[in-house]
Amino acid sequence: MGIMIDAHCECGFESRMMGAGYGFHSFREGKKEPQEDYWPSYCPKCRTLGMTDTVPKTRVCEHCGGKVLMYGWKKVSKNELSFRDDSKSTGHLCPQCQKFTLVFEEIGMWD
Ligand SMILES: [Zn+2]
Numbered sequence: 001m002g003i004m005i006d007a008h009c010e011c012g013f014e015s016r017m018m019g020a021g022y023g024f025h026s027f028r029e030g031k032k033e034p035q036e037d038y039w040p041s042y043c044p045k046c047r048t049l050g051m052t053d054t055v056p057k058t059r060v061c062e063h064c065g066g067k068v069l070m071y072g073w074k075k076v077s078k079n080e081l082s083f084r085d086d087s088k089s090t091g092h093l094c095p096q097c098q099k100f101t102l103v104f105e106e107i108g109m110w111d
């Protein structure tokens with residue numbers, strides 16, 4: 001089951017409806033494990049927020065091909081990025097204002 005995420009910041013930055021985790025289509029025929037698992041990431045080179053497949057060992061930016069930082073890592077997040085206890089997760093690096101004021105919010109499910 002995947003979740004829909006909305007990212008926003010007090011500076012006005014907003015990114016909507018990103019699908020995280022994996023859905024029904026992520027399971028290829030004959031495989032038990034999902035073949036893709038998307039999670040929000042930050043590219044320091046392009047200063048953009050994206051969704052990166054965490055299944056491959058090398059996680060690269062879809063725009064520049066550079067290595068991305070996954071949200072939840074210390075370099076880009078003050079807090080763990082998790083929606084287990086709350087639908088909101090605060091303290092993440094904003095691609096626009098470069099402060100740790102980005103908020104991720106779970107807004108729904110997808111499959
Ligand atoms: Zn990039």
Ligand SMILES: [Zn+2]
Nearest residue numbers: 009011094097
């Ligand atoms: Zn911001």
